[in-house]
Amino acid sequence: MHIDARTLDPGTLIEGDLCIIGAGAAGISMAMDWTASGRKVILLEGGGFNVEAQMQALYHGESLDRPYYPLRSATLHYFGGTTGHWSGFCSPLDPIDFEKRDWVPHSGWPITRPQLDPFYARANQYLELGPYEYDPAYWEKHDADVRRLPLDSRTFYPKMWQFSPPTRMGTVYRDPILKAPNIHLYTYARVVEIVPTEAVTAIDSLRAMTIDGKVHRVRARQYVLACGAIHNARLLLASNRRATRGLGNDHDLVGRYFMEHFEVIAAQVAFEKPHPFKLYTFPAAGRVRARAELALMGDVQRQHRILNGTAAFYGGPLTGKEQSRFASFSADAEANVKQRQAPRTSTGSSPPPPQVVYRMFTRQEQAPNPESRIVLSAEKDELGMPRADLRWRFTPLDKRSIRVFYELLGREMGRAGLGRVQLMDWLVDGDDAWPDHLSGGWHHMGTTRMHEDPKQGVVDADCKVHGIANLFVAGAAVYPTGGAVNPTLTLVAVALRLSDHLRTKVA
C-alpha cells in the first residue's frame, strides 16, 4: 500500500508495529521479508519514486579532508535508494573479516561468517544472483574453460564474485511492496528527528517532514534505521534535543570509523606467455555471471599483519594516465542514474584474448579509524537538518597492506614461473602518500559499528542501539570492519538476520 505523505493533513499520526526508515537495499529487503507477516509495517521513504534534484540537494555535504565523490550524488534519496545506480558486484566477506585481528585495531565482529551464511543465501536471491556458491571449484567444475592461475594455493586463491543484473530495488520490488496489504509505504516522508522517551531509553516517535514542510508523527513498537551509513549517523547525531550528543552517542562513537574500500590501480603484471583468463574476465550478460579476483589467504594476511584485499586484472599495461573517479563522477544524480540505467549492449560471450601485460586494480579494506568520520555541519538543509560532512582519514596500515599484497604477488608470480610484477611508484614511496588516481567504491560503512560493549560500538550483535530498547540499525553502518568486497550482499544478509530477530520482538 502506498501513501504520498504530501497528501496527508499536517500533523497526521501514523502508527504500526514495525517502522523501517529508508527504502534502499536494506530497508526494502527487510520490508519484503515482512510482506506475509500479518504485522503492520510502516516503510518511510524520504524521496519519491524517481530521483529528483531537490531531494538530492538534501544530501549535499563537504568532504573536508581529501577528494571524494560529491556527497549529493554518491547516494540516492528516493525509493530503491542507491541501488538506483549501483553496479551489482557481490561477494561475501571472508571468515577472517569477522575475526579480531590483533594487528588491526578495533577489528572483530560479534558474529561469525557461519552465523551469517544462511542469510547470505537469502540475500543472494533478493539481489537476483546465481546459486549461493562462491567456491572457485564450483565454477571450474561447471565450465571446462574456467581455470585458475597455477599460483600456490596456500598463498593466493581466486576470490569469487557474482554480478547482480544489477537489481534496481525500487523497480523490482515496487509492485510486491505496493500490493502487500500490511506494508504501508509512505513516500516523501523524510524523518528529520528521532524522538526518544524522557529517560532516553526507548523511542517514543519520529518526526517526518515532507519536502513542502508538512510534519507528521510516526509511532511503532520497533524502529529500524536504514538510511545508509552517512544518513543513519546524521539522523542519530541530529536527534539531540533530549540526548545532547545525539542518540546512541553516549560514548562519542556515532559517525566515527567511517570506512570505504580503496579502489586503485596499483601495479602491472607481465606474463611470460598468455594464460587462459576466463575465470578472471568480466562475464557476458544474460546468464549467471561470476568471475574471480586474486586474494590472499587468511593465514598469509595473519602472517604479514595486513588488511584484506583483492586484485583484478585489467588488460594492457599502465598508461601513466590512470584517473580517479572522484573528479569524473557527476554531482548531477539524475544524469548519473539515467546513464547507469540505460540498457547496456552485450559484449558477447567470449572473453577477450589473453594478454601478457595487465594492470592490477586493487580493492582493499580500510582499517577502522575513529578519526575517519561523518560530522554534522553548521549548515542546514532545506528542511532544517544539519548537513553531514565527511572526514575521510587513512592509517599507514592501509597503504602498507596494498604494498605487501603486490610484493607477495611479485614473489609468487616469479616462484611459479608465470611472470613479474611491477608496483607503481606511489606504492613504493612510504606509507602516507596516496596517488591522485585513488578512488573509492561508493561504499559507506562503519558509522554505527557493532560491538557487544557500548563503549566500543553503537549497536549490539542484534543491531540494536545500545541503551535504547526499540531502535535498530540496518545497513553497512553496523560493520566493525569492511573486508575487501563490496558491501551490499553482506548488508542485505545482516538486514535479513535483523528481520528474523525482530519477528520475536513484534510477535
Add this chain to the structure above:
Amino acid sequence: MKRRDFIEIAAAGAAGLAGGSTMFGAESDVAALARPQLLDILRDEDLVCDLGRRYRETVPAEDNADVLAHAIVGGSAAMPQASLCARIAEQVRRDFAHGRTVTLNGWVLAATEARQCALLSLSPA
C-alpha cells in the same frame, strides 16, 4: 668491447673467484650468467639494463662484474658441467620462494636475476 665478449670475461673472472676451471663449461652456459630470464618477459633489453644500473646504484658494493658473477654462482667450487641456465633458473625460483627479492623501479625481482641485470648493464651495448 662487445657486450658478449664482456660477459665472457666477467664469467671468467667469476670462475677465477670460485677457484676452479670446472666452474664454467660451454660458452652458452657462460652467457647465461648475464642473460636474465627477465629479458623473455619484459622483451626490452634497455629496460632490463636500466634495472641493472639501478641495482648497482642501490648496492654499490656489487658494482663490479667479478663480485656480481661470484654472487650469482656462489662459492660452490665444484659446480657440475650441467646447464648453468637451469641452475640459475632454479636459483631464481628459490629466491622468489624464500623472499630473497629486490624491488627495482617497482619490479619485484629475484636477487639473482637483479644481479644478472646488473651484469648485463655493465657490458657496453
